[in-house]
Amino acid sequence: MNESQNDFRELKHLLKLKRHESPPPGFFEHFSDEVVNRIRAGEARSQSSVAERLNDHAPWLVNFLRVFEAKPGLIGGFAASLCLLLVLGVVLAEHSESGPQNVFTTASTESASPDGSSAVPSAVPEFASVGAAEGGIAISTNASLQPVASLFGQASGASLFQPASFAPAH
Amino acid sequence: MTMSEPAANPNTPAGMLEGDLVKRAQRGDLQAYDELVKRYQERIYATVYHMTSNHEDANDLAQEAFIKAYSALKSFKGGSTFYTWLYRIAVNKTINFLKQRKNKFHLSLNDIDFNAEHDPDLMALISDKTPTRDVALSELQKKLNEALLKLSEPHRMVVVLHDVQGQSHDEIAEIMGCNIGTVRSRLFYARQQLQGHLAGYIKS
Structure with a gap:
């Protein structure tokens, strides 16, 4: 083993020559900058590839966004109309507070009597009509609390309530 | 101080x-x-x-x-x-x-840097018959690189990491994902091969 190690001594000396091979002067001064620049370029390319994928799958959305790029004033108009829609939605929701309650009432009564003959809907008109007939006070509910058929599609909900009045019956 | x-x-x-x-x-x-x-x-x-x-x-x-x-x-x-x-x-x-x-x-x-000409081990390898040291070194460099390229990639890698860059067997084993015995045997075989390829430049 010693013999072979001695044999390799000259080879090792010769291999030391490789350590003296140096790249051109200043090569390492810009090396890290090039690496970082390539990383940044790669990141930018991956971002652009996202845009390309969006263009492939939803070209209408890209065209829509391009309109905004071309006419920045449209962004303001679009945002204002979105805000207006939001405000309208809130106002409509406030005016239709009783809507969901009616839906639940309908649902609960329907589930209570599978045969369709509900006790509550029939009781209210009866009470109102009785009161009126006996010279009592007829209950008048606020008209705005009636269900909004257009919002909930409960056209039948109108039959659940009967406008009543507290005015003395004649 | x-x-x-x-x-x-x-x-x-x-x-x-x-x-x-x-x-x-x-x-x-x-x-x-x-x-x-x-x-x-x-x-x-x-x-x-x-x-x-x-x-x-x-x-x-x-x-x-x-x-x-x-x-x-x-x-x-x-x-x-x-x-x-x-x-x-x-x-x-x-x-x-x-x-x-x-x-x-x-x-x-x-290029070979200036320090190579002051390395006694390297100078001892250069023949006295060579006209100038520069020529001798560049010729030796070319022959050495050609000989290295004749080795398989794993054998070349072991020689480069150990004999050129001075890494330990343990480090090489970790880098190359093999055991130390494999590193040693590859190093021995690679040196033998190199010695054969560079016979004219190394005293036997």
Whole structure:
């Protein structure tokens, strides 16, 4: 083993020559900058590839966004109309507070009597009509609390309530 | 009284520990990664250069190794040192490149620095019959690189890491993903092969 190690001594000396091979002067001064620049370029390319994928799958959305790029004033108009829609939605929701309650009432009564003959809907008109007939006070509910058929599609909900009045019956 | 050199500011990337730089780079801090590149660029480049004997290829491969390491940095859990992990990426990338290129080698050697002419071990190898030392060194350089390129990639890698770059058997085993016995046997076989290829330049 010693013999072979001695044999390799000259080879090792010769291999030391490789350590003296140096790249051109200043090569390492810009090396890290090039690496970082390539990383940044790669990141930018991956971002652009996202845009390309969006263009492939939803070209209408890209065209829509391009309109905004071309006419920045449209962004303001679009945002204002979105805000207006939001405000309208809130106002409509406030005016239709009783809507969901009616839906639940309908649902609960329907589930209570599978045969369709509900006790509550029939009781209210009866009470109102009785009161009126006996010279009592007829209950008048606020008209705005009636269900909004257009919002909930409960056209039948109108039959659940009967406008009543507290005015003395004649 | 001795004047000690001022310590690097630990708040700047240059003064940070490797572990902190790696954590910052994992969060996407390119300044921290730039510092890591600066710390290892020479060793990574040298390894790839000695494997390819081509400066342009070494430049490309070393850059690509650093870029790949950055993209894979989130998967680095610290099981080994960052240095070993980075080396492994560079070594695998280089071996894959050489396998794709097969045996089509094109030498593009770097110049030998001035210090080589003052190395007594090297000078002892140069024949007295050679007209000038410069010619002798460049000829020797070419023959040495050609002989290295005749080795298989794993054998060349072991010689480069051990005899040229001075890495230990343990480190080489970790970098190459093999056991120390394999490293030793590859090194012995590679040296034998090299000695045969360079018989005219080495006293037997």
